[in-house]
Amino acid sequence: MTTESLNEAMKYYVTAFYKFMPLENLETIKAALKHKASELDLKGLVILGHEGINSTCAAPSSEALADWKSWLQTYFEVAAFDFKNSGSERAPFRKFQVKVRDEICTIGHPELQASNEDNNHLSPEQWNHVLKEEQDFVMVDTRNWYEHKIGSFKGAINPKIDQFTDFFDQVDSMNLPKDKKMLVFCTGGIRCHKGILELQRRGYDKVFQLKGGILKYLEEFPNDQFAGECFVFDHRVALDQQLKPSEQYGLCPHCGQPSELDIHCKRCDFQTKICDDCVKLEFKKDTCSKNCAYHFELHPERKAAHQNQATETPRLRAT
Ligand SMILES: [Zn+2]
Ligand SMILES: [Zn+2]
Structure with missing residues (x-):
């Protein structure tokens, strides 16, 4: 799906991407990102680290989004980031934030260096092929329990974690044979991209990951092997099979x-x-x-006029 094909009613154009690449002078980069975002009236979250960049942002027009994407590619001297697009009628973010962190996706192992080389990545098509044609594998959801609960791949195991750093011990506790074919997936691909290194370090030899995560999969195969909605860490809460903001949640x-x-x-x-x-x-x-x-x-008996409260903020994180 391209940004242009998003529903006319969508007023905000959202894009998510990440890339592992060595970055220096993070404060300078942060200032440049903030300057450009303010020029385009962009809202969202960027996580910056010495290992790369991870971001989900919303623009008020398709032109602003296109401008943002091309500016990013020029600024970081990257030919093409792998953007995953979606839309929203309501603003998914209230402000623009850049956070500098040790890890752009926290797995609790900053020493593990992810590269951009494919590491047992399966395209959505290859992923579907395994799910439909093979039998001898386990599929494990790397996401938190509340993400799994509202939608996941059919047949995926839910390790019931509160945070990704708990994932690896939880997998160990399942006592799976280490040479068994394992499929892992997450929202946009970054948790698996980094997490697979820790799984491999623990001896899981045949782990495969879904390239681009659920968001990329749904772009290509809505209403297929993924059931329910895909949780996202912004005010849209979840995206449906067409990558439109949830009406259910x-x-x-x-x-x-x-x-x-x-x-x-x-x-x-x-x-x-x-x-x-x-x-x-x-x-x-x-x-x-x-x-x-x-x-x-x-005072249970007292009535009052409704006050517009700030909604409880979801645990904003780019995925
Ligand atoms: Zn009330
Ligand atoms: Zn509650």
Whole structure:
């Protein structure tokens, strides 16, 4: 899918990319990125490290997005970044942020050096071929439990992790034969790109990863082997099979997890969606915000006008 083919109703043009490459003078790069983003009215998150760049950003027009992409390629002297595009009617980010970190995707092993060479990458087509034609493999979701919960590849194992750094010990605890063919995947490819090095170091010899992750896969094969929606770390919460923002999920105003239970706030009558953890909690199950929960607990009988609260921010991270 190209940016141009996105639905007309989409007001924000979103692109995600990452690249492992040696970078120096990170503060200078950060300043240049901020300058360009402000010129284009771009919002989003860029993670910079000495090992490379990882980013998801939203532009207010297709022209601004095209400008951003070509500027990035010129600035970093890269012929073509592997951009994964999607869209949104509502702003997926409130501001533009550049964060400098030891790892552009945190696996807890900054000493592992990822290169841009393919390392057992499967294209979406090759991936589909294995899923449909082969039987002797295990497929493991590298993402967190709440990402897995709202959509994943059919038959994928969910290691039920809270964060990616827990993934490797969790895989070890599954006691899989180390020479068994293993397929791993993530949202945009970066967690696997780096994580496969740690798996290989632990002796898993036949691990394969999905190139470009779920986002690239859905561009090519919507409604095929991936079931449900793809969680993203911005205010869209999830993307459907057409890579359009979720209509099913919101972000729970109490805890920031994906939510799909419609509620009517007993204090201010506002309608929102809360998650299935918070629905078990007194004062949260009937209220639309932390503020309403607080006041409803003190004075359950008192009504108040709805106040526009800042939604709980999802744990923003580029994937
Ligand atoms: Zn919640
Ligand atoms: Zn309320």
